[in-house]
Amino acid sequence: MRQTPLPARAPGRRRLLGGMAALAALAATGAGTAGCAAPAAVGAGRTRVRFWHLFGGGDGVSMRTMLDAYRAAHPEVALEASTLQWGAPYYTKLGMAGAGGRAPEVAALHLARLPGFGPGSLLDPFDTGLLAEHGVTEEDFPADLWRRGRIGGRQYAVPLDTHPMVLYYNTDLCAKAGLLGPDGRLKPVRGTEEFTAALRAAGKATGGPGLVVETLGAGTIGPWRLFATFYSQTGGTLLDEGATRITLDDTRALRVLRFMRRLTDEGLAHRRVDYNGTVGVFGGGETAFLLNGEWEVGTFTNLGLPFSMSRVPNLFGRPTAQADSHCLVLPHQRDRGGETNEAAHAFVAWLLRNSAEWARGGHVPAYLPVLEEPAYLDLHPQSEYRSVIDDVALDPPAWFAGSASTMWIELGAVLSGVLTGSRTPQGALAEMRDRLQALLDTPDPLGGDA
Structure with missing residues (x-):
């Protein structure tokens, strides 16, 4: 969760957009970095879900434990998780993938970064009805955290925690x-x-x-x-x-x-x-x-x-x-839909419902039902400051x-x-x-x- 130093001044618009366009071209031709290939079914009836995140250290250990549990419980899904470098390198690569329309199915994002991350162009909106089918609804989250993920009447980010x-x-x-x-x-x-x-x-x-x-x-x-x-x-x-x-x-x-x-x-x-x-x-x-x-x-x-x-x-x-809040997003894909998209929504819902394990790294789960589970309440000192979920000051x-x-x-x-x-x-x-x-x-x- 530690910061990676960034340049003292924001990059110029022309320079950054030019770089994004070049990277998008690479992604579109398949010459970009690994993980930008088109979605595909894997193996005998298995659906591939790719997940990019930036979790290292203690929360990285918790995330690996969660992903291993997901794979064990969902043998029909081929989950491919990639841990990328924290900070500016992560967001540059994620933006590149979304600009090319050939991004992973799911990614992590800091909620306060959402307004500048191109919702509608670099990110696709969630199907909230599909999330509800998997047990996740707006009422399950602090109102402000959920609201911050909504832009133009569509839900582009689902909060995983607050830190x-x-x-x-x-x-x-x-x-x-x-x-x-x-x-x-x-x-x-x-x-x-x-x-x-x-x-x-x-x-x-x-x-x-x-x-x-x-x-x-x-x-x-x-x-x-x-x-x-x-x-x-x-x-x-x-x-x-x-x-x-x-x-x-x-x-x-x-x-x-x-x-x-x-x-x-x-x-x-x-x-x-x-x-x-x-x-x-x-x-x-x-x-x-x-x-x-x-x-x-x-x-x-x-x-x-x-x-x-x-x-x-x-x-x-x-x-x-x-x-801030780690949230889950759907990076833009030209052909998002079908079984792969449904599997992505199901994966997001599963992470939220099982985020008591995520709390071991210190973060407060944003999915409110978890805050009442014995598995979370028995975590000390992690559960000692859980009431702050209602009093966080986002950027x-x-x-x-x-x-x-x-x-x-x-x-x-x-x-x-x-x-x-x-x-x-x-x-x-x-x-x-x-x-x-x-x-x-x-x-x-x-x-x-x-």
Whole structure:
């Protein structure tokens, strides 16, 4: 789930479209990369379903387990799964395949990337009636996650999960600091003063900063995710609903930016640490708290670290947390339909109904019935923060937003300076506005229609 660095500026429209056209031509002639061949039946009565995804690490292990279980339960389907490189390389290849109309039957996509990914041209819509035949309906999902997959009245994405920022805490250190309740869970924390008091108590237990969060590095995005979490808690927005105009609220944004600066200025959080450093610091028992995505749960479990996880505390008035959602999509095929298309819908429905296994990697299943299953509720600490499913703060529906996006890299670089001390909150706010406006002024390279 870790980001791959992207270029600092969005590629020009002409350059990207030219590249897409060339790649599409390769795919159309069969000279493209492996996996772009036309759909076909395989073997004696078996139907081929190809699935492209970008899951590595802990969630990759969970996905392989799920795919093996699917194959065992569906011998009539020849499932071919390909794990591609995370980030920009994945989206470039997926776009190429859709542009050529010879894509895999099913693929994974970050939901916040959907508006810029060419629904109707690079993606085909789901047949919701066909999904319903396999036990999956709109009512089975959080309303906002389902709505974000719908464009122009058609469903182009079905959410598999949400992966929010969460608070990891070392249970031994927090017990030493008097921060755990009788049930062994972190005592409730509300507001910035209670949070900073908890960090000070944790710092006394560790002899150093109580918190670690990503503050710098090539392609850093941790500072953006931290700001997006806290800013969403103020009720502020970044862009209007049509993603055409900046709606950043200076008062709310400055309140958050000054708090972020306070964390490092007062020694409550480590000032200079990259992503891998945060994992090492928390995993080594050097600090009591880590703010990060929930996908590192397997890392710390394998280390034998005494830890648990909770939702990010409500510091600014709302219990929200920055998040994205892995979703399942149907990349564009010229001849989509028939048994292969039905098998693709059935495969998507099966993954959703069996996503308790997916939750082992930390993600919160979006298919609501799974959240009530004993197999999920027995997962600890994964089930501890499940209620965040109703309070996730997704990026605005802009082509340049979402996981592995230009916006994350652009704003992450600006906000990094607030945490490290190289930018003032006021200066960072002005630069955020400038970079957002530059992105708004750049045409969508894929021609997506939000």
